[in-house]
Amino acid sequence: MIYVMIPEAGCTIRVDLCRNLILMYTENKITSCENCARCWTNFSQLSQEELDLINRNRYEASFKPSEIIIKQGSPSSNAIFLVSGLAKVYMEGYSGKNLILNLAEPSTLLAGPGVHVNSRYCYSVAALTQVQACFINFDVIRKVIASNPGFAAGFIEDLSDKALRLHQKMLNLTQKKMHGRLAEALLYFADNIFRSDEFEMVLSRQELGEMTNMAKESVVRIIGEFENEHIIHATPRSVKILDRDKLNVISEKG
Numbered sequence: 001m002i003y004v005m006i007p008e009a010g011c012t013i014r015v016d017l018c019r020n021l022i023l024m025y026t027e028n029k030i031t032s033c034e035n036c037a038r039c040w041t042n043f044s045q046l047s048q049e050e051l052d053l054i055n056r057n058r059y060e061a062s063f064k065p066s067e068i069i070i071k072q073g074s075p076s077s078n079a080i081f082l083v084s085g086l087a088k089v090y091m092e093g094y095s096g097k098n099l100i101l102n103l104a105e106p107s108t109l110l111a112g113p114g115v116h117v118n119s120r121y122c123y124s125v126a127a128l129t130q131v132q133a134c135f136i137n138f139d140v141i142r143k144v145i146a147s148n149p150g151f152a153a154g155f156i157e158d159l160s161d162k163a164l165r166l167h168q169k170m171l172n173l174t175q176k177k178m179h180g181r182l183a184e185a186l187l188y189f190a191d192n193i194f195r196s197d198e199f200e201m202v203l204s205r206q207e208l209g210e211m212t213n214m215a216k217e218s219v220v221r222i223i224g225e226f227e228n229e230h231i232i233h234a235t236p237r238s239v240k241i242l243d244r245d246k247l248n249v250i251s252e253k254g
Contacts, residue, residue, distance in 0.1 A: 028060045038083045038106045042154035050144050050151075058136045063087075063127040070110060070125040077119075078135040080110040085131030086193070086202055090210065091123050100203075100211040101166060103128070103193055109158055111138065128202045173213045176254030181212040182222050183251035186232065190241055197241040201234070 033039050033055050034048075043051065060083070063069055069080065072092050087104040101123060104110060114122040115138060145152045172184060185208065190197050201208075205223075206216045226232045231247050233240045241247060 028058070033058070036083070040081050040107055040109055042109075042151060042158065045148060045150040045154055046144065047148075050148060053140060053144070054136060057140045058134050060132060060134055063131040063133065065127055065129055067127050067131075068124065069127060069131065069133060070121050070123070072121055072124040074121050075119060076111065076115045076121045077138060079115075079138050079141050080125075081134045081136070082106045082108050082110070083132040083134055085127060085129045087125050087127050087131055088203070088207065089123055089125050098210045099213065100207060101169065103202075105193065111141075113159070172254075176251075178212070178214050178218055179222055179225075179250050180252075180254035181214065182208070182219065182226075183247050185212050186239060186241065187247060187251055189239070190244075197244060199239060201237055201239050205236075 033043055034051050043054070046054065063085075069087055082104050084106050088100050089102050089104055089110070090098045090100040092098055104125065110125055112122045114120045141155075145155055172181060176184065189199055189201075193199070203211065205219045208219045209216045212219070223232070223234050226247075227234055229243075229246070231241070231243045231250075233242055
């Protein structure tokens with residue numbers, strides 16, 4: 001094992017010659033999980049000893065927009081928590097087509113069902129903005145789950161909530177028409193991500209298509225129709241909802 005300092009990059013490269021791995025990381029900026037304002041809410045179930053264990057077994061990494069945080073099919077050795085920024089969670093499908101499942105916000109746990117099935121991530125995650133994330137060895141998470149019933153219940157609740165929302169998304173994608181799917185996506189941004197009727201559009205038109213299961217051209221056309229009907233005002237990088245009631249009706253009627 002050797003360590004190489006790169007002053008220009010402000011980071012250390014750890015080179016594991018035996019495993020032929022090169023890992024790049026930065027020094028932890030957060031002093032502890034206990035005083036982190038963006039830590040996962042379920043950490044409130046931990047004792048001081050358990051918090052210290054988590055804190056000793058974590059490291060932070062920064063990602064620029066478009067950088068891959070998790071690659072589908074890679075080993076799920078770490079639970080990942082977003083500290084800042086936004087990321088897209090997506091499945092890589094056939095013929096290079098992707099399906100965006102949702103956006104990950106700060107305090108979000110990224111650890112899919114593959115962790116408990118085949119020790120592989122079942123989706124990919126890519127940064128949409130500058131992202132700071134914490135990586136915690138999943139063996140440590142398993143240890144705390146086994147010893148702390150409250151934390152285990154919170155972990156199950158988090159996975160269940162994600163599964164429920166995914167089931168609803170699959171129903172909407174298969175039964176709603178295109179206008180309803182796009183209206184639902186815009187309301188998702190307004191209500192769940194930005195909590196405002198005026199927000200930055202962090203996804204491209206192509207990515208909006210990947211989120212709503214339609215072609216880029218269809219997304220562009222429907223956005224134009226919504227603008228003509230004065231339901232929204234849109235630019236390539238922003239959206240303002242002008243008629244929320246009408247957008248809600250379109251989303252609900254599908």
